[in-house]
Amino acid sequence: MLNALTIDVEDYFMVSAFADTVKFDDWSKYESRVEASTELLLDRLDTHETKATFFTLGWIAERYPGLVKKIAARGHELASHGYSHRLVYDLTPQVFREDTRKTKRIIEDVIGAEVVGYRAASYSVTKRSLWALDILAEEGFIYDSSIFPIRHDRYGYIEFDRFSKIVELKNSRQILELPLSTVRLFGRNLPVAGGGYLRLLPLKFIKWGLGNINRKEKRSAIIYLHPWEVDPGQPRINGSWLSCFRHNTNLKKTEQKLVELMENFKFAPMKIVYADQIEEVKRGT
Numbered sequence: 639m640l641n642a643l644t645i646d647v648e649d650y651f652m653v654s655a656f657a658d659t660v661k662f663d664d665w666s667k668y669e670s671r672v673e674a675s676t677e678l679l680l681d682r683l684d685t686h687e688t689k690a691t692f693f694t695l696g697w698i699a700e701r702y703p704g705l706v707k708k709i710a711a712r713g714h715e716l717a718s719h720g721y722s723h724r725l726v727y728d729l730t731p732q733v734f735r736e737d738t739r740k741t742k743r744i745i746e747d748v749i750g751a752e753v754v755g756y757r758a759a760s761y762s763v764t765k766r767s768l769w770a771l772d773i774l775a776e777e778g779f780i781y782d783s784s785i786f787p788i789r790h791d792r793y794g795y796i797e798f799d800r801f802s803k804i805v806e807l808k809n810s811r812q813i814l815e816l817p818l819s820t821v822r823l824f825g826r827n828l829p830v831a832g833g834g835y836l837r838l839l840p841l842k843f844i845k846w847g848l849g850n851i852n853r854k855e856k857r858s859a860i861i862y863l864h865p866w867e868v869d870p871g872q873p874r875i876n877g878s879w880l881s882c883f884r885h886n887t888n889l890k891k892t893e894q895k896l897v898e899l900m901e902n903f904k905f906a907p908m909k910i911v912y913a914d915q916i917e918e919v920k921r922g923t
């Protein structure tokens with residue numbers, strides 16, 4: 639069973655948890671560590687002969703085209719993480735469209751290939767921003783991976799399906815939605831998907847969760863992480879207690895956890911894991 643490994647390429651100070659402290663206009667004043675930490679991930683993936691999907695910010699692709707080219711040259715899939723990590727439900731549909739179009743073009747120009755996948759900042763496609771799926775399909779995206787079927791203070795759409803699903807949109811368009819993985823436990827959807835959950839939860843639980851999805855439910859899981867999660871030496875940002883806890887806990891352990899997951903499960907990029915459904919959407923549009 640193949641699972642999808644996805645990396646959201648952004649720097650440690652760009653995350654939504656610190657958006658109150660770090661303003662977009664000041665991004666270029668912070669020490670950038672995204673190149674080094676992404677390269678570390680590329681090396682670990684090479685060692686384990688694993689390819690992934692890299693959802694990359696347009697801002698990063700503009701400033702570090704060499705990094706984006708390197709990701710592509712090493713056989714990984716490039717996809718869009720929006721331009722400047724703004725939450726979709728805070729944007730108007732018009733602004734979202736411009737942001738999405740601009741970022742797709744920036745990444746495509748750098749790699750010389752089409753970008754068909756999108757992931758919103760902080761999984762901000764929720765019940766109230768579902769209109770974003772229509773815009774993504776209109777702008778040429780084939781799949782989206784922005785819905786997290788859990789309850790959370792910043793994101794989550796608990797009623798959404800737990801697994802890949804072709805969503806029927808306006809004007810008979812379609813998009814493939816690839817929700818982040820959860821496991822059913824005590825009648826709830828529990829996130830086992832990566833990021834903070836990968837850092838905070840015991841590896842044993844994550845392995846059990848993925849095994850459960852693969853073997854019992856016979857479905858692929860989608861894992862995500864960020865380059866800054868394998869960079870324990872990153873400068874600390876002054877955020878709220880909760881944001882700092884979520885961001886900084888177990889940064890030293892993530893790299894090893896990823897390695898162990900790669901030793902125990904098979905991972906591939908979205909475009910491989912969901913190739914059949916991607917084809918189906920392409921044929922329909």
Ligand SMILES: [Zn+2]
Nearest residue numbers: 646648759760
């Ligand atoms: Zn992000």
